[in-house]
Amino acid sequence: MSSEVYDCIVVGAGIQGSCTAYQLAKNKQKTLLLEQFVLPHSRGSSHGQTRVIRKTYEEDVYIQMMHESYELWAQLEREAGVELYRRTRVLVMGPENGEGFLRLKATMQRHKIPTVFLEKQEFSQHIPNVNLADGNGALIDTFAGVLYADRALRAVQRLFQSCGGVIKDGEKVIDIRPGAEVTVTTGSGVYRGRSLVITAGPWANTLLTHTGLQLPLKVVKINVCYWKEKIPGTYSVSQSFPCFIEMEPKEGEYDIYGLPSNEYPGLMKVCYHMGSETEPDERDKQTDRGDIDILVRYVTRCLPGLVPVPAVVESCMYTVTPDHNFVLDSHPTYGNIIIGAGFSGHGFKFGPIIGKLLSQLAMGQVPSYDLSPFRIQRFQSHTRSSL
Ligand SMILES: Cc1cc2nc3c(=O)[nH]c(=O)nc-3n(C[C@H](O)[C@H](O)[C@H](O)COP(=O)(O)OP(=O)(O)OC[C@H]3O[C@@H](n4cnc5c(N)ncnc54)[C@H](O)[C@@H]3O)c2cc1C
């Protein structure tokens, strides 16, 4: 075991762990970031070229966090000297008189988010090549857009290293011993830290086993589908086509969302916001395509400019909590172990602010937002503790 003691060890170099490590290093904390795979990799939740960034949330706390997150993304762009965000707008469609759509409308108005509300008769003039379903309303968040995900992850990791942070990749954590100094064992070393942050994405519960805690997290595989434009460019970022979210396309179904064609010319990303349960190490054994059947029907009905058969299918994973809200908290027994988990398929855009909040918890500071919606305690009936 090395005699060196880190102020903080962060396990997991996805977007949340990388942003947390960077915030810690910026705050002069001696920080080690451990990653099981050789970087970069495509086995977790943060890979791929693009993610949606938006303020269209029904809950106040997410909108408040997004105000600061946009600023922190802009700061990262300046620090890294690369473009990470492209403004494209986000179109949200949903049952006009449905609870979710009405709540979203009200929240956007209450927070004075620059929003355009589209009437049915003017819809196709603003958004050609999309069929708005009967009974659906539509709004546009005009500041929303696309984050360049892979590029962002690399930039944050580089910035962390430039502040003196240490990344050890290809080192899987196999044991954690809690204590005033937490001892972390990997396949090739033993490290000690005054605090530990666990941001292990789909593997959160595997790591938490070593601390006697299990959270109610469900890991699902997402089929990331790209669809061919019948006329190349119809839905492209250069034609100012927005990202879109279709809330509750049918009763009991999850949202469907899309991003303008950009990363693969001529192909538009359209995905289903849920998948089938999987073990994170056996992701590719999950071959259920029920979500793709739903998407084929949706593309046929609503996106007539796309060939209704996916041209490319990639894989990614969500780690979903019962209420789809994140877990941002200290361990209930070991106050110097901090957990960031359960990002439920919508955490990327919050990366910089989550990094700030988890670093505040790791440094024993009061977090800058009320984290009660993200506490472990809310799962009381689900949480399994063997302590
Ligand atoms: C298809 C798809 C689309 C999405 N779209 C959006 C979107 O449009 N907008 C948005 O905001 N969010 C979106 N998300 C969600 C967002 O990408 C995730 O919330 C976010 O990437 C989660 O990051 P993470 O750091 O928690 O997890 P991960 O990226 O999975 O990182 C965890 C890391 O921990 C490592 N690790 C695990 N166990 C160990 C161990 N024992 N030792 C060492 N390392 C370990 C893993 O290898 C991994 O690298 C999407 C997600 C998917 C899958």
Ligand SMILES: O=C(O)[C@@H]1CCCCN1
């Ligand atoms: O977080 C997001 O913004 C997207 C929206 C739709 C579902 C997937 N995630």
